[in-house]
Amino acid sequence: MTAPILRQDRHPLQKLFCALALSIVAVSSAQAAPLVEPALHLKAEDGSSVGRVALTLDACGGQTDTRILSALVENRIPATIFVTGIWLKRNAAAVEIMRAHPDLFELENHGGRHIPAVDTPRKIYGIRSAGSPEAVQAEVESGAAALAGTGEPAPKWFRGATAEYSPSAIAMIRKLGFKVAGFSINGDGGSLLGATETARRIAAAKDGDVIIAHINQPTHAAGEGVVQGLLALKAKGLTFVRLDDADGVGNDGTTD
Numbered sequence: 001m002t003a004p005i006l007r008q009d010r011h012p013l014q015k016l017f018c019a020l021a022l023s024i025v026a027v028s029s030a031q032a033a034p035l036v037e038p039a040l041h042l043k044a045e046d047g048s049s050v051g052r053v054a055l056t057l058d059a060c061g062g063q064t065d066t067r068i069l070s071a072l073v074e075n076r077i078p079a080t081i082f083v084t085g086i087w088l089k090r091n092a093a094a095v096e097i098m099r100a101h102p103d104l105f106e107l108e109n110h111g112g113r114h115i116p117a118v119d120t121p122r123k124i125y126g127i128r129s130a131g132s133p134e135a136v137q138a139e140v141e142s143g144a145a146a147l148a149g150t151g152e153p154a155p156k157w158f159r160g161a162t163a164e165y166s167p168s169a170i171a172m173i174r175k176l177g178f179k180v181a182g183f184s185i186n187g188d189g190g191s192l193l194g195a196t197e198t199a200r201r202i203a204a205a206k207d208g209d210v211i212i213a214h215i216n217q218p219t220h221a222a223g224e225g226v227v228q229g230l231l232a233l234k235a236k237g238l239t240f241v242r243l244d245d246a247d248g249v250g251n252d253g254t255t256d
């Protein structure tokens, strides 16, 4: 009596369904593993009167917003530029200008191909993630190699495409020797905000803030707002520092 029941319990189809159910659970739990968007602040400095902010600009791909680049040079505003291998290849003239002003521009690693540093397969803002630890490592290392190829100093900071990460990818990037650059003010909403709102957000920066905006979208209105916001901060007397010149403190294990 018992044998047939056992056999029935372990029917091949039932086994198959169990395996399927398990793999569906595994896949959905991997997809549900929450991504993090780490913050970054500058450590408070004793005796600083008005305050210090760090301007970080992403050069994801595409071209160069010369409105921003010219304003930084003319107004002597230092910035940390996160460049990809793709952008470096297509923007030699802008790279020349940055290299001609080493006191203003620090170039850091935004990845080789602008692929989110997330080690499970998913899409973030419509961009397909690296999808595996090996692909995250390739993105980080190819970005550093592209910078080394231009004769720039070795990068110390990494910011992945979309600025979202799986926690395990952050741990890997730290092991590869990079700090992970979050931010505290989203200045231009991925360069999609209007000029007025972008200027308002950037002008609201306070002591210790790390601003993120983009320098690769010359046709977007946001770029005009970036310039206006920066000039407002300068007029208020805030000091601009690069990430290498200040102690950046991030959460989610990005800097410690």
Ligand SMILES: [Zn+2]
Pocket: 058, 059, 060, 110, 114, 160, 161, 162
């Ligand atoms: Zn980017």
